[in-house]
Amino acid sequence: xxxxxxxxxxxxxxxxxxxxxxxxxxxxxxxxxxxxxxxxxxxxxxxxxxxxxxxxxxxxxxxxxxxxxxxxxxxxxxxxxxxxxxxxxxxxxxxxxxxxxxxxxxxxxxxxxxxxxxxxxxxxxxxxxxxxxxxxxxxxxxxxxx
Amino acid sequence: xxxxxxxxxxxxxxxxxxxxxxxxxxxxxxxxxxxxxxxxxxxxxxxxxxxxxxxxxxxxxxxxxxxxxxxxxxxxxxxxxxxxxxxxxxxxxxxxxxxxxxxxxxxxxxxxxxxxxxxxxxxxxxxxxxxxxxxxxxxxxxxxxx
Numbered sequence: 001x002x003x004x005x006x007x008x009x010x011x012x013x014x015x016x017x018x019x020x021x022x023x024x025x026x027x028x029x030x031x032x033x034x035x036x037x038x039x040x041x042x043x044x045x046x047x048x049x050x051x052x053x054x055x056x057x058x059x060x061x062x063x064x065x066x067x068x069x070x071x072x073x074x075x076x077x078x079x080x081x082x083x084x085x086x087x088x089x090x091x092x093x094x095x096x097x098x099x100x101x102x103x104x105x106x107x108x109x110x111x112x113x114x115x116x117x118x119x120x121x122x123x124x125x126x127x128x129x130x131x132x133x134x135x136x137x138x139x140x141x142x143x144x145x146x
Numbered sequence: 147x148x149x150x151x152x153x154x155x156x157x158x159x160x161x162x163x164x165x166x167x168x169x170x171x172x173x174x175x176x177x178x179x180x181x182x183x184x185x186x187x188x189x190x191x192x193x194x195x196x197x198x199x200x201x202x203x204x205x206x207x208x209x210x211x212x213x214x215x216x217x218x219x220x221x222x223x224x225x226x227x228x229x230x231x232x233x234x235x236x237x238x239x240x241x242x243x244x245x246x247x248x249x250x251x252x253x254x255x256x257x258x259x260x261x262x263x264x265x266x267x268x269x270x271x272x273x274x275x276x277x278x279x280x281x282x283x284x285x286x287x288x289x290x291x292x
Contacts, residue, residue, distance in 0.1 A: 045216060057198055070195045085263050
């Protein structure tokens with residue numbers, strides 16, 4: 001964890017709050033390439049009626065358009081929650097260079113199935129600003145229960 | 147395997163041939179709901195510069211739009227090649243009722259990682275018209291090597 005990671009995770013948290021405001025499970029992501037944010041995404045599965053519209057998937061597609069190629073080997077994904085199997089599979093195909101995530105997801109996170117889902121060269125950092133991501137998720141599910 | 151499955155797999159094979167004609171790895175899919183095809187897709191990762199543009203992902207998104215909801219519990223996916231981890235993860239989120247695939251994919255197929263990626267209620271049938279799917283893939287990779 002370092003100051004730069006915390007900064008970009010703050011941008012992912014902004015995306016998560018947008019999802020929250022849209023009544024979506026609050027997960028947000030940004031992708032950084034060459035020292036700048038090239039893609040942003042927040043969970044939009046309800047809005048789009050689409051299970052594939054996770055924050056990471058939206059950001060991956062968008063980053064590839066920004067780059068003009070489908071491989072994200074020199075990019076970093078910041079995402080507020082541990083990626084699920086689907087998103088980890090997509091990140092493997094994209095051969096993303098580095099993944100920084102906030103909260104762990106013991107039920108749906110890829111690491112509960114297999115760490116090997118990701119590309120072997122992808123570096124993973126977890127727990128960055130995790131408390132903020134968790135607090136937002138907790139607040140969302142408490143609101144839903146009312 | 148039954149005649150209906152073979153028929154719909156023929157439609158998925160048509161999609162795979164379209165991918166082939168577009169110089170994409172030839173994989174095709176259709177989704178059937180209420181006895182009719184509600185979505186079609188073929189691999190478009192090169193065309194769209196997008197690792198997420200697998201035949202199944204395109205079909206899942208399209209089927210959800212056709213239905214107006216993100217769950218595909220009463221639908222059947224026909225796909226010419228065993229789904230990868232990303233696509234299997236998406237099919238799990240969609241809680242698809244049944245998956246019928248053609249050729250197995252020992253390197254990239256979800257079953258080599260874990261059968262548990264799919265939703266526990268999803269029925270899986272494999273090997274339907276597998277030889278045709280394999281022949282098309284083989285033809286593609288031989289063409290690429292030239």
